[in-house]
Amino acid sequence: xxxxxxSISSLPDKIxxxxxLTAEIINKEILPNENKLWRVRRDGDVSDEEKQVSxxxxxxIREKVKQAGLWAPHLPExxxxxxxxxxxxxxxxxxxxxAMGAASLFGVVAPNSGxxxxxxKYGTEEQRKKWLVPLTEGKMQSGFSMTEPDSAGSDxxxxxxxxxxxxxxWVINGHKWFxxxxxxxxxxxxxxxxxxxxxxxxxxxxxxxxxxxxxxPGLEVVRGIEVWGRASDHAEIIYDNVRVxxxxxxxxxxxxxxxxxxxxxxxRVYHCMNSVGQMWRAFDxxxxxxxxxxxxxxxxxxxxxxxxxxxxxxxxxQASRLMTxxxxxxxxxxxxxxxxxxxxxxxxxxxxxxxxxRAIQVWGAAGVSGDLPLATMYQGARTLRLADGPDEVHKILxxxxxxxxxxxxxxxxxxx
Ligand SMILES: Cc1cc2nc3c(=O)[nH]c(=O)nc-3n(C[C@H](O)[C@H](O)[C@H](O)COP(=O)(O)OP(=O)(O)OC[C@H]3O[C@@H](n4cnc5c(N)ncnc54)[C@H](O)[C@@H]3O)c2cc1C
Numbered sequence: 001x002x003x004x005x006x007s008i009s010s011l012p013d014k015i016x017x018x019x020x021l022t023a024e025i026i027n028k029e030i031l032p033n034e035n036k037l038w039r040v041r042r043d044g045d046v047s048d049e050e051k052q053v054s055x056x057x058x059x060x061i062r063e064k065v066k067q068a069g070l071w072a073p074h075l076p077e078x079x080x081x082x083x084x085x086x087x088x089x090x091x092x093x094x095x096x097x098x099a100m101g102a103a104s105l106f107g108v109v110a111p112n113s114g115x116x117x118x119x120x121k122y123g124t125e126e127q128r129k130k131w132l133v134p135l136t137e138g139k140m141q142s143g144f145s146m147t148e149p150d151s152a153g154s155d156x157x158x159x160x161x162x163x164x165x166x167x168x169x170w171v172i173n174g175h176k177w178f179x180x181x182x183x184x185x186x187x188x189x190x191x192x193x194x195x196x197x198x199x200x201x202x203x204x205x206x207x208x209x210x211x212x213x214x215x216x217p218g219l220e221v222v223r224g225i226e227v228w229g230r231a232s233d234h235a236e237i238i239y240d241n242v243r244v245x246x247x248x249x250x251x252x253x254x255x256x257x258x259x260x261x262x263x264x265x266x267x268r269v270y271h272c273m274n275s276v277g278q279m280w281r282a283f284d285x286x287x288x289x290x291x292x293x294x295x296x297x298x299x300x301x302x303x304x305x306x307x308x309x310x311x312x313x314x315x316x317x318q319a320s321r322l323m324t325x326x327x328x329x330x331x332x333x334x335x336x337x338x339x340x341x342x343x344x345x346x347x348x349x350x351x352x353x354x355x356x357x358r359a360i361q362v363w364g365a366a367g368v369s370g371d372l373p374l375a376t377m378y379q380g381a382r383t384l385r386l387a388d389g390p391d392e393v394h395k396i397l398x399x400x401x402x403x404x405x406x407x408x409x410x411x412x413x414x415x416x
Contacts, residue, residue, distance in 0.1 A: 001284050002027040003098045015091050018084070021068050022095040022106075029061045030099040034373075037061075038101050061105045062138075072107035072136055074270075075116055079128070080136035081107075086266070090273045090328035094321065097277025100373045107136065111144045111180050113270075114263045115189055118209070122251035122259050131187060131211060145179040145212075145237060146191040146260065153178075154393045156191070156207075156260060161239060163192035163210055170194075170210055170249065172218075172242040182235025183224050187213045190239065191256055207256030211248040218242040228379045268341050268388055269331060272324040272348040275384065278377050279317045279355040285372065286313065286359035293362075300362060309358040316351035323347060335416070339401045342394035349384035350391075356381055 005023035007016040030037070037057055039046060065071050073089045075081025084092065096102050103109045112135055119132040134140040147153040151160050161174020172192055179188060194208040212219060222236040251259055287310060290300040300306045323344045330337035356377045360367030368375050385391055402412055 001288050002031065003095065003280070003284070005095055011091070015088050018070065018073075018088060018092050019095050022070060022092050023098075025061070025064060025068060025070070026095060026099045026102060029064060030102050030105065033057055033061075034100055058105060062107070065106050070106055072116075074108050074113050075120065075136060079116075079120065079132055085332060086269075087328050087332040090269060090325065093270055093273035094277040094280065097274035098281045100376065103274070107138070110267065112142050114267050115142045115144060117266065118189065118250065118259055118263050121262060122209070122255065124247075126247070127211065127250070140186040141181055141184040143179045143181040143185040143188045143235070144191075144263070145176045145182070145188045147178045148175055149177045149236070150175060154390055157257065159191060159193055159207070161190065161192050163190075163194045163208060165194075165246070166243075168246050169243045170246060172210065172212065172239045172244070174239045175237075176239070177225060177234075177236040179235045179237055181233055182214075182237055183221055183233045185214050187211055188219075188237070189250065191260060194253055194256075205254035205257075207260070208253050209250040209256040209259050210244060211250060212239070212242060212244055216242050216244060227383075264388055265338070265341055266331070268345045269324060269328050271384060271388065272320065272344050273328070275348050275352040275381065276317065276321045276324060278373075278380070279313070279320065279352050282356045282359040282374060282377055283310075283313050283317060285374065286310065286355075286362045289359075289362050306362060309362060313355045313358055316355050320344070320348045320351045339398055342389075342397045345389060346391045346394050346398075349381055352381040352384070353378070 003023050003026055005019055007020065036050075037054055039050070039054070062071075069082050070092075072079075072081035073084040073092055075083070077083045096106055096108075103113075116132055116135055119128055119135075123132060131140070131142070135142055146156060146159065148159055148161060151158040159174075161172065161176065163170040163172045165171075170192070172190060174190075174192070176190070179185075182188065188211075189209050190212050192208055192210055193206050195206060214221070218240045219242050220238045220240065222238060224232050225234050225236055226232065227234055250256075287301075290306050290310065293300045295303075301310075323340070327337050327340040327344050330340055356374055360374050360378060363372060363374065366372060405412055
């Protein structure tokens, strides 16, 4: 079923134009080809001819995206993107995410997109030329290497990986895992503890991000970790006396924690708008099936259990969408949106799980099969509840901010 996207009267023409153009590519180019595009990645037994067809299709679609002026929405034009504002990009994402894997066809796929933003904000001109430009052109791949098996990812300041300054080099030692894209990556942005006597003394100031090419001696990709029963490119990596030049440091010594927060804050809003797009798809699939499947002498759509699923899912999607847009508006205006980011990072993945769960139920056995995108969505929704900060950490943050506000300003202003 094609996605139904119409202009929204309260939005500027530019955003409507972006959404309509994006929907046109989704409906005409990606949805009819979804199986051909991604079966190659999903299934092992694919012929060389099928692989070739899939490669060519992806290349053609990317070309059409570029011609439509929609390539790399998160980057400014001078670095190969189409220079959308935060809000414009958020509105585009809900449309983009309707089709599985479409983000990579629009040049905005994690973890490359997060690395691009960090290189843009913290990188020197030299670093941008060397790493950002080839990343945007698709000539390089990258990963972000922060989480470790032996320390809590929920408390990133507890990391043990160290970078020691020796002459004009950083020497890195540590053990990371779940570095997404770690196998394909040409370089990784590695979060290190830099106990530099010249660096800042406070706890956050001990973290520095350093660019490490993956062919540097001492860097060993141990394995792609199996996730949800399938091989993955979320890599476990050992850094054993890995030496890189000091100029590979990103930003000031000690700016790593702030850079990670920048990356994750914006990323969470984009993830949630993506989740809205995927819920929208799951919802359409559910309604479509309910309208055609006959059970016990009638269509599913006429059964009240199923009408309940439809109504609850509608509520989940509208609530998620409005929360995410409100937060994106806050961020666009420069307001402190941290409480709202945490709230939606909890609410939206849970709502996404519920909507997909209902869609699977309506589809019966087909719902968990590889013929539909629902099983993949279900796993993605569940994973999102712990990646980029688990729910509990965000709840702690919301309560902390509300209580602090209550103590100093008073009542929380929900209108802003
Ligand atoms: C598919 C996938 C891709 C990922 N990609 C990347 C990547 O590219 N780069 C990267 O660096 N990392 C990545 N991660 C790692 C991810 O960010 C971490 O898993 C996440 O931050 C949680 O850290 P942890 O796994 O160490 O869990 P822990 O920190 O050990 O937490 C475990 C659980 O403890 C509970 N908990 C935590 N704190 C509290 C508290 N204060 N009170 C009560 N309960 C609490 C929560 O339920 C939490 O789920 C990825 C993870 C997944 C699953």
